[in-house]
Amino acid sequence: MEASDLATFAAVARCGGITRAAKELHTVQSNVTNRIKALEDEVGMPLFDRHSRGVALTAAGARLLPYAARAAALLQEALACARDDGEARGPLAIGSMETTMAVRLPAVLAAFHARHPAVELAVRTGPTAELIQKVLDSEVDGAFVAGPIDHPGLRFDKAFDEELVLVTSGRWPDLAALRQARVPLTALMFRAGCSYRQRLEQLLVQLGRPFHQRLEFGTLDGMLACVAADVGLTLLPRHVAERAPQQGRLVLHAVDPPIAHASTLFVQRRDAHESTALRMFRACLADPALRPPSAFPVRALFEPSAA
Numbered sequence: 001m002e003a004s005d006l007a008t009f010a011a012v013a014r015c016g017g018i019t020r021a022a023k024e025l026h027t028v029q030s031n032v033t034n035r036i037k038a039l040e041d042e043v044g045m046p047l048f049d050r051h052s053r054g055v056a057l058t059a060a061g062a063r064l065l066p067y068a069a070r071a072a073a074l075l076q077e078a079l080a081c082a083r084d085d086g087e088a089r090g091p092l093a094i095g096s097m098e099t100t101m102a103v104r105l106p107a108v109l110a111a112f113h114a115r116h117p118a119v120e121l122a123v124r125t126g127p128t129a130e131l132i133q134k135v136l137d138s139e140v141d142g143a144f145v146a147g148p149i150d151h152p153g154l155r156f157d158k159a160f161d162e163e164l165v166l167v168t169s170g171r172w173p174d175l176a177a178l179r180q181a182r183v184p185l186t187a188l189m190f191r192a193g194c195s196y197r198q199r200l201e202q203l204l205v206q207l208g209r210p211f212h213q214r215l216e217f218g219t220l221d222g223m224l225a226c227v228a229a230d231v232g233l234t235l236l237p238r239h240v241a242e243r244a245p246q247q248g249r250l251v252l253h254a255v256d257p258p259i260a261h262a263s264t265l266f267v268q269r270r271d272a273h274e275s276t277a278l279r280m281f282r283a284c285l286a287d288p289a290l291r292p293p294s295a296f297p298v299r300a301l302f303e304p305s306a307a
Contacts, residue, residue, distance in 0.1 A: 001042060003075055006068040008035040009047060013065055017054030073138035081273040089118035092277040095131040095143030096123055098190065098220045099240050100264055104160055105144070112284040119277045129193030135267055141278050146195030147263040153270055159285065160264040162237040164199060166253040169230040175253050178207055178233075185212040186232030188223050199259050200235035206256070224250070237262070 011021040012032065022029045040047050047061035057065065080090065096105060101123065113121060124131075124140060131143040136153055149156050172178050178185070187204060189197040204212055215232060217223040220240070227234055228246035241252050254260065266285070268274065284290060 001039065003071060005035045005039045006071050008032055009039055009061075010065065010068040010072060012036060012048065012055060013057055013061065013068075015054075016056075020054070069137060077138065077273055080275060084273070084275050086276055087118070088116040088277040088280040090275070090277060091120045091122065092275070092281060093122045093124065093140040094281065095134050095140040095145075096125050097128065097131070097144055097146065097194075097264070098125050099162075099196070099237050100144045100160070101125050102220050103237075103240050103243060104264070107290045108284050108287075111287065111290050112281055115284065116277065116280055119280075127190050127192070127194035127197075132267065135269055138269065138272070141272075141275070142266055142268045142281075144264055145267055147265045149265055149267060154267045155270045156265040156267040158263055159266045162239065162262045162264060164196065164235050164255065164260045164262050165238045165241060166200075166203065166233060166255055167224070167227050167236050167241045168233040168251050168253065169227060170249060170251055171230055172233070172251060172253075175207060175255075178209065185209050186215055187212050188215050188217060188226055188232040188234040190223075191216050191218070195262070196235050199262070203235060203255055203259050206259075235259075 008021065008025065011025055012018060015021040015024055018032050018036070019029055022032045025032065036047065043060060043064065045060045046058050047064060048055040049058055083090065105123075109121070109123065112119070124134070126134070128145040131140070131145050132149070132151070132154070134140045135143050136151075144159060147156070147158070166175070168178070172181075185204070187200055189200055191197075204210060213232075215226070217226070220236075223234055224236075224241070224244045224246055226232065228244075228249040235255075238252060241247070241250060244250060266282070268278075
């Protein structure tokens with residue numbers, strides 16, 4: 001198989017059509033069609049079902065697609081490795097949870113950019129499950145996610161320890177009031193795949209409030225503003241809630257340690273080449289002068305997992 005044919009196949013699958021893929025690849029439609037036909041001839045079966053709205057993967061196409069993505073990622077990694085001469089330069093993509101990006105990373109990112117201006121740094125936020133998949137798919141070089149993590153394809157190091165607190169409006173002075181209240185509760189949370197979301201659900205069960213409405217948010221600022229306006233409650237790191245612009249209208253409730261204690265891990269693909277840019281980023285992250293104090297003492301920065 002030609003790498004270019006696999007790249008074209010992946011583009012068609014991603015775009016859902018020949019014409020849209022040709023536009024993305026900056027080529028003509030006939031070139032895309034010919035490459036897909038050549039690949040289907042080599043595989044010996046159709047990879048797409050054609051319909052009026054575009055194309056859809058066949059079962060064979062769905063089986064091939066992960067390998068096409070891995071092949072493309074491996075070629076890009078090989079090129080980056082060959083070009084890596086010990087100088088921090090080129091693209092570096094880092095994933096992060098919204099809460100980590102809000103408080104823990106700004107000083108680190110500013111220092112890294114000042115020290116290594118030739119690095120094209122990109123930060124992408126999302127929930128833990130999504131970020132882990134992005135690392136595995138080589139869409140980001142590393143990501144800050146909520147632990148614990150157990151995946152044979154990942155290496156992970158402890159970056160921060162957090163204390164999670166229940167954040168409410170002033171209507172709820174203590175947890176006893178929440179337990180005894182008969183009014184409906186609304187839980188504000190990030191989309192599915194967020195580790196803090198799972199802990200919030202667990203906490204509400206402990207409080208005897210398993211039945212509640214859910215509102216999903218894409219931004220931390222929007223969530224905190226709605227908590228302050230008494231739309232609902234949420235679970236966040238204390239370090240984040242204490243620095244919120246609405247802090248005077250928020251009440252922070254300590255919760256039991258099994259829910260409150262959360263580690264933020266920096267994860268990378270175990271088999272991936274670690275570029276000079278990524279190594280220098282980790283050095284900035286390890287700089288004590290750039291690290292806000294953790295909620296709990298961290299025994300060792302980047303403590304290797306036993307896994």
